[in-house]
Amino acid sequence: MKGTPExxxxxxxxxxxxxxxxxxxxxxxxxxxxxxxxxxxxxxNLRGVDTHGVVRLEPYAERIESGGLNPDPDVRVESVREAAxxxxxxxxxxxxxTLRAMEGAITLAEDAGGxxxxxxxxxxxxxxxxxxxxxxxxxxIGLCMTHAGPNVAPFxxxxxxxxTNPIAVGLPGEEFPVTLxxxxxxxxxxSVILAEEEGEEIPPEWAIDAxxxxxxxxxxxxxxxxxxxPKGYGLAFVVDALCGVLLDTVFGEGVPTMYDDLSSPQxxxxxxxxxxxxxxxxxxxxxxxxxxxxxxxKSTRPGEGFEEVLVPGEPEARTKKxxxxxxxxxxxxxxxxxxxxxxxxxxxxxx
Amino acid sequence: MKGTPExxxxxxxxxxxxxxxxxxxxxxxxxxxxxxxxxxxxxxNLRGVDTHGVVRLEPYAERIESGGLNPDPDVRVESVREAAxxxxxxxxxxxxxTLRAMEGAITLAEDAGGxxxxxxxxxxxxxxxxxxxxxxxxxxIGLCMTHAGPNVAPFxxxxxxxxTNPIAVGLPGEEFPVTLxxxxxxxxxxSVILAEEEGEEIPPEWAIDAxxxxxxxxxxxxxxxxxxxPKGYGLAFVVDALCGVLLDTVFGEGVPTMYDDLSSPQxxxxxxxxxxxxxxxxxxxxxxxxxxxxxxxKSTRPGEGFEEVLVPGEPEARTKKxxxxxxxxxxxxxxxxxxxxxxxxxxxxxx
Numbered sequence: 001m002k003g004t005p006e007x008x009x010x011x012x013x014x015x016x017x018x019x020x021x022x023x024x025x026x027x028x029x030x031x032x033x034x035x036x037x038x039x040x041x042x043x044x045n046l047r048g049v050d051t052h053g054v055v056r057l058e059p060y061a062e063r064i065e066s067g068g069l070n071p072d073p074d075v076r077v078e079s080v081r082e083a084a085x086x087x088x089x090x091x092x093x094x095x096x097x098t099l100r101a102m103e104g105a106i107t108l109a110e111d112a113g114g115x116x117x118x119x120x121x122x123x124x125x126x127x128x129x130x131x132x133x134x135x136x137x138x139x140x141i142g143l144c145m146t147h148a149g150p151n152v153a154p155f156x157x158x159x160x161x162x163x164t165n166p167i168a169v170g171l172p173g174e175e176f177p178v179t180l181x182x183x184x185x186x187x188x189x190x191s192v193i194l195a196e197e198e199g200e201e202i203p204p205e206w207a208i209d210a211x212x213x214x215x216x217x218x219x220x221x222x223x224x225x226x227x228x229x230p231k232g233y234g235l236a237f238v239v240d241a242l243c244g245v246l247l248d249t250v251f252g253e254g255v256p257t258m259y260d261d262l263s264s265p266q267x268x269x270x271x272x273x274x275x276x277x278x279x280x281x282x283x284x285x286x287x288x289x290x291x292x293x294x295x296x297x298k299s300t301r302p303g304e305g306f307e308e309v310l311v312p313g314e315p316e317a318r319t320k321k322x323x324x325x326x327x328x329x330x331x332x333x334x335x336x337x338x339x340x341x342x343x344x345x346x347x348x349x350x351x
Numbered sequence: 352m353k354g355t356p357e358x359x360x361x362x363x364x365x366x367x368x369x370x371x372x373x374x375x376x377x378x379x380x381x382x383x384x385x386x387x388x389x390x391x392x393x394x395x396n397l398r399g400v401d402t403h404g405v406v407r408l409e410p411y412a413e414r415i416e417s418g419g420l421n422p423d424p425d426v427r428v429e430s431v432r433e434a435a436x437x438x439x440x441x442x443x444x445x446x447x448x449t450l451r452a453m454e455g456a457i458t459l460a461e462d463a464g465g466x467x468x469x470x471x472x473x474x475x476x477x478x479x480x481x482x483x484x485x486x487x488x489x490x491x492i493g494l495c496m497t498h499a500g501p502n503v504a505p506f507x508x509x510x511x512x513x514x515t516n517p518i519a520v521g522l523p524g525e526e527f528p529v530t531l532x533x534x535x536x537x538x539x540x541x542s543v544i545l546a547e548e549e550g551e552e553i554p555p556e557w558a559i560d561a562x563x564x565x566x567x568x569x570x571x572x573x574x575x576x577x578x579x580x581p582k583g584y585g586l587a588f589v590v591d592a593l594c595g596v597l598l599d600t601v602f603g604e605g606v607p608t609m610y611d612d613l614s615s616p617q618x619x620x621x622x623x624x625x626x627x628x629x630x631x632x633x634x635x636x637x638x639x640x641x642x643x644x645x646x647x648x649k650s651t652r653p654g655e656g657f658e659e660v661l662v663p664g665e666p667e668a669r670t671k672k673x674x675x676x677x678x679x680x681x682x683x684x685x686x687x688x689x690x691x692x693x694x695x696x697x698x699x700x701x702x
Binding site: 279 | 432433434436462469492508509512533559563578579581584585586588591593595596598602624630631636637640641644651652653654655657659660662663
């Protein structure tokens, strides 16, 4: 995920976040919402997940301007039990509704020990790890998933039906959140597009062509393959069953991507969970044992081609530390787009 | 998983279950516990998961006789909140403690909307899908996972640290539970052993040799590879963090397999969850939409080499239907072992 483009400009994270918020406000988004969305975007850049960083600012701004994102949503809790709730995102940014959902799950889990919260009437929410990190930083185990537009064929099928339907889990570590954030497909469509642009072949396990056969030619792309065949297919099925079927919203082929019709809200569903460590053990003991497990994993002998064994979330934590100090590297393409966005809304791009 | 051995004897499921319970009792297991374990074993056979069926009867009986399984455990709930609890398995069969945990999770979720229950001081529990099916058959979404003895190398590592750490999810379907039950490794060690016995090569993504390189020679097996590299590694990490670290029991290399020291309980941890569909939507609507999703997935065009697209849990549901009618096919090796077990405890093998 991490990678510094050639001729990159390094931009201070706080300045970039203020700029992003200001552009979103310029596009019409409510100030509080703009702050949340800008924070999630720059956090993705800080963690090295540049595909989900400020590069998304332009499509978000366009969606706001086109009427496909409610710029001043009334995000509300629709129903609530001791350990379950549903949040209605009111067609606003997925980030705002999902952050509210995770905070609600943590509040419920504080007493109940654990909780599940669904989000409906939502839009694209950025990275799932953002929300599980919120939980992990407060000493909770966080779970987050979302469905997405159809790109992935079911195992044994020739046509796309499910999205890349990511699942994230965050564990409260002493030094950094141990974070898994994975698509349930072998790879993202972006990797196929990139290979095509670079004129490279793709591994046969990534995608199938229109006849349903694995292909190595990105030009023949028809659908992504699920991770590990029936396993990734099963995980994608479960994610859509929780986000779409359980929350009574769109599912399967009915899920629009964030680049489809910009004038209508996506009506996405998301599903989050929080586990209160203290309901099972004391947090100090949990930290101590998790640190021991991390140390043990990291002391296993590296395999061929690896210098060290890393823990899930460790590469992102390292990149974040670096980028907080050195700034976020932006390639000339992204910088140019941000510059134009700044010009459009009369905001100064801080590069 | 399904497959009928040559010269198979077909045994009636109910008769096989009664025989299994009777053998376990003969080995010293409490009657109620024996009934639970026998039911889980034969259920695995019915679903076609023969690796986890009555073939495990002998090692279970040996563990009971060797003192590594408490034959009359006092399974008790140690702590409980509205949506969280811990069950102490008292060194008895994992099946008894985990069934109690899932039933407890369902009871808590009935009011709270969802719940998580951990199990500690447990032994091998069979298949995770058994417990998620219990939830699904009662209209709940079930989640179940366990750690296991070290067989899988971390991503980037050359030595085994994690187990195959399976994760199961069950969704209440109208016709059958939609069930995912997956190891977080590419495959099970049993597949490598089978290839070696058959004199066949293994795919390079299955395993690594002692130098940490992918190998195609099953004789060079040193560790299994995680599913999809960092993804399966991350999932295995999370499973052990929940089952071992959170529940304050063994983890990583410290987790014994069911074939290790038969005279000491394994001290395993398991983690289950239940979601009450009715806390989010009405069950009738959930069923209707899930059936629509199933129909849509099944009507997607099959890929090359496939006759139809199946839903997770559908092959197992079909096999169960067949085997309930035709009996459970047992190869001569398994039949012989069961026969000897029957002789040892003075019980008649029903074939």
